Amino acid sequence: MIDDDKFIIETQSLSRHFGTTQAVESLDLTVREGEIFGLVGPDGAGKTTTIRLLAGLLNITSGSATVAGFDLQRQAEAIKPRIGYMAQQFSLYGDLSVEENLAFFADIYRVSGEERQQRTERLLQFAQLTEFKQRRAVHLSGGMQKKLALACTLIHQPQVLLLDEPTTGVDPVSRREFWDILAELHHDGTTILISTPYMDEAERCQRVGLLYEGRLMMCDQPRRIREMTAGELVEFHVEDWQRTQRILAGLDGVLEVQTYGNVMRIFLDSADKRLPSLEAALRAKKIPYRGLRRKLAGMEEAFVSLIRSVED
Secondary structure (H helix, E strand, O other): OOEEEEEEEEEEEEEEEEOOEEEEEEEEEEEEEOOEEEEEOOOOOOHHHHHHHHOOOOOOOEEEEEEOOEEOOOOHHHHHHHEEEEOOOOOOOOOOEHHHHHHHHHHHOOOOHHHHHHHHHHHHHHOOOHHHOOOEHHHOOHHHHHHHHHHHHHOOOOOEEEEEOOOOOOOHHHHHHHHHHHHHHHHOOOEEEEEOOOHHHHOOOOEEEEEEOOEEEEEEOHHHHHHOOOOEEEEEEEOOHHHHHHHHHOOOOEEEEEEEOOEEEEEEOOHHHHHHHHHHHHHHOOOOEEEEEEEOOOHHHHHHHHHHHHHO
């Protein structure tokens, strides 16, 4: 349950520089208690640095941040028992079994006795790893490794989960299973901040923040972000997308052209008014196309459009 009046994560002008590189710059961010908040942005946008700052793993260059009521400048160590941090790369011990990895993290967080046994058994079931508990982590599939990493992150029952692209590189079925686990955690009141390159995952978040060159460019509900795109969207398939892009970009009423392989997505000021001239231009240049249809803008198209508007 989200508490709209309580921010469990709050930053003010948070910045982190590496020499002359501004990885995060003047970040003002709030995450409500019990919320699933998504961070998206291109590679190098500052997502990993932001999460590592909030986990107390990096020093703050300037600005401030609080997590679970603790000041990251003065109390970075105090927040660690209250958060669960999962790095982008697999960082568990490959030579240890699933059960031994859980035991190792239980030792770190001083979870012992009957409580330790109960949590271990519950997490093994939760992550669907019970039958693999004796298998070495290095011999698990990519999806199983991700679920084991999450289980280890949860052994001390953190208030806040900080997840850095946790499903990158795993198959679609494993991604869905991972998000089923997150949905249960969210239902139980865990606050989740997750960075992701997948726009379908961004759609699952209550709010999403777009990071670009270390700055927060946009922060809102996915539905509202989709509604920010200008014009009406049409989509079709072509073979020579480069030539098609050059031709269509100069037509009246074309607001933006996006390409995804051989898929063209065109924003028009009015689909009813412009579609006849668009098709006429394609025929005149003898460009074969197929599957022309209107389409509601999704998160992917919205973020590409927003980033381009910043670059322009």
